[in-house]
Amino acid sequence: MENLKWSYSKLKDYINCPKQYNAIHVSKEYPKQMTAEMSYGNKVHKALEDYVKDNTSLPSNYEHYGAQLEPLRVMDGVKYPEYRMGLTFDREPCGFMDKNVWVRGIADLLVIQGTHAFIVDYKTGKIKYADPKQLQLMALMVFEHFPQITVVDGGLLFVAHKQFITEEYKVEDKDELWNDFEPDLMRMSVSYENDTWQANPSGLCGWCPVRTCEFHKER
Numbered sequence: 001m002e003n004l005k006w007s008y009s010k011l012k013d014y015i016n017c018p019k020q021y022n023a024i025h026v027s028k029e030y031p032k033q034m035t036a037e038m039s040y041g042n043k044v045h046k047a048l049e050d051y052v053k054d055n056t057s058l059p060s061n062y063e064h065y066g067a068q069l070e071p072l073r074v075m076d077g078v079k080y081p082e083y084r085m086g087l088t089f090d091r092e093p094c095g096f097m098d099k100n101v102w103v104r105g106i107a108d109l110l111v112i113q114g115t116h117a118f119i120v121d122y123k124t125g126k127i128k129y130a131d132p133k134q135l136q137l138m139a140l141m142v143f144e145h146f147p148q149i150t151v152v153d154g155g156l157l158f159v160a161h162k163q164f165i166t167e168e169y170k171v172e173d174k175d176e177l178w179n180d181f182e183p184d185l186m187r188m189s190v191s192y193e194n195d196t197w198q199a200n201p202s203g204l205c206g207w208c209p210v211r212t213c214e215f216h217k218e219r
Contacts, residue, residue, distance in 0.1 A: 008134040022197035023210040077113035085141040139169035
């Protein structure tokens with residue numbers, strides 16, 4: 001696993017379908033394309049970031065998100081919008097683009113209050129796809145980058161649905177929290193070592209860009 005360079009989004013891509021992961025991230029036969037949903041999400045993220053960080057007015061079509069963001073904007077503490085973190089294989093903090101980086105993560109908003117931290121991830125999609133495990137990885141990275149932190153409260157803010165899904169993580173649980181990622185990382189490591197990428201057909205095959213896959217189907 002030491003030679004892997006991963007993020008939670010890449011690990012999730014691998015879990016969903018190793019064959020698609022290989023075609024997009026390894027062989028790059030079918031590079032990831034920007035979709036309309038991704039473009040919209042990027043624009044919303046930027047607008048929310050600027051509002052919380054600099055009190056920049058929200059564009060008119062995003063003004064209705066303001067009430068949800070106000071508690072974050074006025075929250076006490078040191079705010080780090082779009083905070084990039086990296087860890088080495090030995091879980092030592094490093095730069096996001098360092099050569100020895102093992103895992104990368106970006107917190108949409110990180111707030112430090114003494115020994116307490118808050119991490120928030122803005123979501124523009126459907127709440128049924130909520131995945132708090134990405135907060136878990138962000139919390140683990142915060143514990144290493146800010147050694148004084150003992151508790152991290154994390155939240156997925158689904159702005160379009162006015163829903164906030166929260167989780168709490170404690171520094172004494174670090175080893176157990178890391179263990180949750182081990183099985184999937186081991187599988188991913190074996191795929192790299194053996195250059196084997198098994199297809200995982202599902203209802204998502206119609207959205208897959210890998211047209212050469214035996215399970216590909218048109219929507």
